[in-house]
Amino acid sequence: xxxxxxxPQSLIVQEGKNLTINCTSSKTLYGLYWYKQKYGEGLIFxxxxxxxxxxxxxxxxxxxxxxxxxxxxxxxxxxQPSHAGIYLCxxxxxxxxxxxxGQGTRLTINP
Amino acid sequence: xxxxMQNPRHLVRRRGQEARLRCSPMKGHSxxxxxxxxxxxxxxxxxxxxxENIIDESGMPKERFSAEFPKEGPSILRIQQVVxxxxxxxxxxxxxxxxxxxxxxxxxxxxxxxx
Numbered sequence: 001x002x003x004x005x006x007x008p009q010s011l012i013v014q015e016g017k018n019l020t021i022n023c024t025s026s027k028t029l030y031g032l033y034w035y036k037q038k039y040g041e042g043l044i045f046x047x048x049x050x051x052x053x054x055x056x057x058x059x060x061x062x063x064x065x066x067x068x069x070x071x072x073x074x075x076x077x078x079x080q081p082s083h084a085g086i087y088l089c090x091x092x093x094x095x096x097x098x099x100x101x102g103q104g105t106r107l108t109i110n111p
Numbered sequence: 112x113x114x115x116m117q118n119p120r121h122l123v124r125r126r127g128q129e130a131r132l133r134c135s136p137m138k139g140h141s142x143x144x145x146x147x148x149x150x151x152x153x154x155x156x157x158x159x160x161x162x163e164n165i166i167d168e169s170g171m172p173k174e175r176f177s178a179e180f181p182k183e184g185p186s187i188l189r190i191q192q193v194v195x196x197x198x199x200x201x202x203x204x205x206x207x208x209x210x211x212x213x214x215x216x217x218x219x220x221x222x223x224x225x226x
Contacts, residue, residue, distance in 0.1 A: 033214070042115075042202060043154075043217040088153060090215075096167060098144060099215060103153035 003027075004089055004102035012108045018077050021105045023089035025070040032065050032072040033090040033099065043088065046074075076107075084109045113138070115205050116185075117218035125226050130190040130197070132221045136205030143186040144215065145171075145178060148200040160186060190223075198225045 003026045013019050023032065031050045035043040047056045052067025060077045076083055086106050090099040116135040124130050136143050141162055146154040156170040160180035171178065175193075180186040190197055200222050204215040 035217070040220075040222070042117075042219040043204075045214055045216070048214055090154075097142070098156050098159050098167060100156060101146075101154040 004091055004100060006087075006089060006102035006105045008105060009103065010106040010108070012110060013079055015080060015109050015111050016078055018075065019079055019107070020076075021074045021087050021107070023072045023074070023102050025091055027070070028094070029065065029067060029070050029072070029091055030094055031092050032063075034063050034072070034074050035088045035090060037086040037088060037104070039085070046087075079109050081109050081111065083107060115140075115203055115216050115218035117201075117203050117221050119221060120219065121222045121224070123224045123226065124193045126194055127192050130193050130223055130225075132188040132190075132201050132203075132223070133185045134188070134203030134205075134218060135185040136203075137216055140205035140207055140216070142206045142208065143180050144204045144206075145186075145188050146202045146204065148202060148220075150199075154202065157188070193223075193225045195225050198223055 005024050007022045033048050034046040036046055037043050047063045049063055049065035055064045062075045065072045084107055086104045088101050088104045090101045093100050115137055118133050122130055143160045145157040147157055148154050158171045158178045159167040162180055163182050175191045177189045200220045202217055202220045204217045206215050
C-alpha cells in the first residue's frame with residue numbers, strides 16, 4: 001500500500017530562519033496535499049499540487065511536486081511564530097477515493 | 112457557508128460504554144471521510160461514505176466500530192464497548208462530488224477519552 005514518509009519528524013528553528021519539510025511517497029504520486037494542524041484542532045488546507053513540476057506559493061510558504069522523485073517539499077521563508085504546528089502531507093490513493101497521510105512534521109519556532 | 116461541524120469536541124466514556132461521534136459535512140458536500148489520530152501519530156483512514164452508502168471501510172476495525180451517513184442528518188461514527196485503546200482524536204472530512212480528487216475540508220475533531 002502507498003506510504004508517505006515525512007522528514008524531519010520534528011523541527012525547531014529560530015524565528016526568521018528558512019526551513020524545508022519533505023514528503024516522500026513509496027508509489028507514484030497523482031497529486032499531493034499539504035495541511036497544517038494546530039494542537040487540538042482540525043486540519044487547515046494549505047496547498048494542492050496536481051502536476052509534476054508544479055510549484056505553488058501562499059504568503060511565505062512554497063510547495064513543489066517532483067513527480068519523478070515521488071516527492072514534495074514545503075518551504076517556509078522567514079519563519080514566524082504563527083507557522084508553528086504540525087504539517088501533514090496527503091496523497092490520493094490510486095483507485096480508491098481517499099487520502100493517505102504522512103505521519104506529520106512538528107514545527108516549533110523559537111523567538 | 113459553515114465548515115465541517117463535529118460534535119462533541121470532547122467525549123469522555125468509561126470502558127464498556129458506547130461513543131457516538133457526529134459529523135455534519137459542508138453544505139453541498141456528499142462525501143464524508145472519518146480519520147483517527149492517535150497521540151504522536153499521523154491520520155489513519157477509517158471509512159469513506161456517501162449518502163446512505165459505505166464506499167470504503169477498509170480502515171475501520173471489524174468489531175465494535177460502525178459508521179453511517181443517512182439521507183437526512185449527520186454522519187455518525189459509533190464505537191461500542193469502548194476500550195482504553197480507542198482514546199484518540201477522530202476527525203471527519205467532507206468533499207464535493209469529486210471525492211478524494213477534490214480538496215478535503217476537515218472538522219475540528221472529537222477527542223475521545225476512555226477512562
